Amino acid sequence: MPEIIEVCPLEDLKPGEMRLVEWEDLEIGVFNCGGSLYAIEDRCSHDNGPLAEGEFDPESCTVECPRHGSLFDLKTGNPKTLPAYAPVDTFPVIIEDETIKLEVE
């Protein structure tokens, strides 16, 4: 069953910013790409290292893995460059009562 978790008030995640949230044993990065919000698992599919704190480009809506440089599309979770070839998990973002929430499972 999907579960809804709260991230933060909408005004606390401005365009170009990222916030990490924890849910059970998962870490999830929530990104604001020019007003659109996306969430991906904080784990590079190449070698399982942390991903969300890599360089975030709000314009192209991508994040670069800090370990080996794979670039991930935040909208789809798909890698745009090697060495990663598998997508990372993405999570639906819901805005309710001026609060950012995630649907997790």
Add this chain to the structure above:
Amino acid sequence: MAVVENQKLREINADYEQRYGFHDAENYLYKAPKGLSREIVEKISEFKSEPRWMREFRLKALEHFLARPQPTWGSPLLAEVDYDDIHYFVRASEKAGRSWDEVPEDVKRTFDRLGIPEAERKFLAGVGAQYESEVVYHQVREDLEKQGVIFVDMDSGLREHEDIVKQYFATVIPPNDNKLAALNSAVWSGGSFVYVPEGVHVEMPLQAYFRINTENMGQFERTLIIAEPGSYVHYVEGCTAPTYSSSSLHSAVVELIAKPGARIRYTTVQNWSQNVFNLVTKRAVAYEEATVEWVDCNLGSRLTMKYPSVYLLGERAHGEILSIAFAGRGQHQDAGGKIIHAAPNTTSNIFAKSISKDGGRGSYRGLLEIAKGAHGARSKVVCDALLLDEESRSDTYPTIRISEDDVNVGHEATVSKVGEDQLFYLMSHGIPEDEASKLIVNGFIEPITKELPMEYAVEMNRLIELQMEGSIG
């Protein structure tokens, strides 16, 4: 006939010093001081009048390079690399000529000595010749140009086809992939840009020849090959350098992209002198039903660390790595290959052979990965090592990761010594001992040399002969 053949072989036993180890006087337009800095990187970009995005790409890569520690795996010889003792950019000529007459006389003489213009006339569809940091000569056959084939040096590729370059550059090997890829991304210069349009078959090979002349030189070429659907291209590269007592560094990045149904074959005959550290990142992607083949022959250098890889991203894609390494006195050849099966029904082969002699060390380092969902994948890995004496060394570091049940994977490894009984058998037929050793070595590598174009197979056999005499480098 055999006597004539043997005589010929003896005649070509001129040593590396004479054939490749010579150097020209330095008559350069620009030679950067030793060491790497933001200023040097900016200067390279400025010299080339690059777009802003490339300049920023270089500077960001420089930060990655400086932030990463030197790798500690691979070879203890890596500790000898002194990044502060290298010239990162040397310009020998104003621009890349399209006829040999446009190439500066002394540089042209070098390539004449190496036989490049002659080879171009005889059997190549196009040639690029890089001297120090930049390409001094580039030509492709007119009929291929008319079909839309692009074969230019990478600097011209960026200038003339910026849209294509921007779309694919560093998508296969990002600058942060590893320390040496970051270094190349910061200071890259020269290399080839090849684009083959859909359905076009380039029947004759394209060749690039890389030559280092300066002492303590760093050569950082960047090659990008894009084969559109259903196309074919064979790219061949050769490399040599003068013999100096201090080190030079060669660190290339090569990216291959084979679209659905395309085939790319990439052949290397690496024959650097023994003062060169050869630390190269080569990687390919193969989409649906595409094929990528690396044929990688490593004879020269002080240390080579090179593991060409193929990412099989589309169903029924095929990857092939054929690798020969010959390690003589003072040399470490750490070579191998990586294949990643990331789609169903993909197939691959890795055949690696190493020969160690006079205390040389040959290592096979490989990765075979089969991802979850790549059902029906089939792969065979064979690595054989031949030790010619008691002081030499061979190591094998195979890694196999399989995350799918329905696959077929085979792995074989052998290490053999040239045995007394083999030598005795041949010598009892009147063959002298050194000739007998050569015959055994030639038989050992024959499955790979037969995959080379004839002219290169001949060259390869000559080089092996030289190595057997202990005279390379």
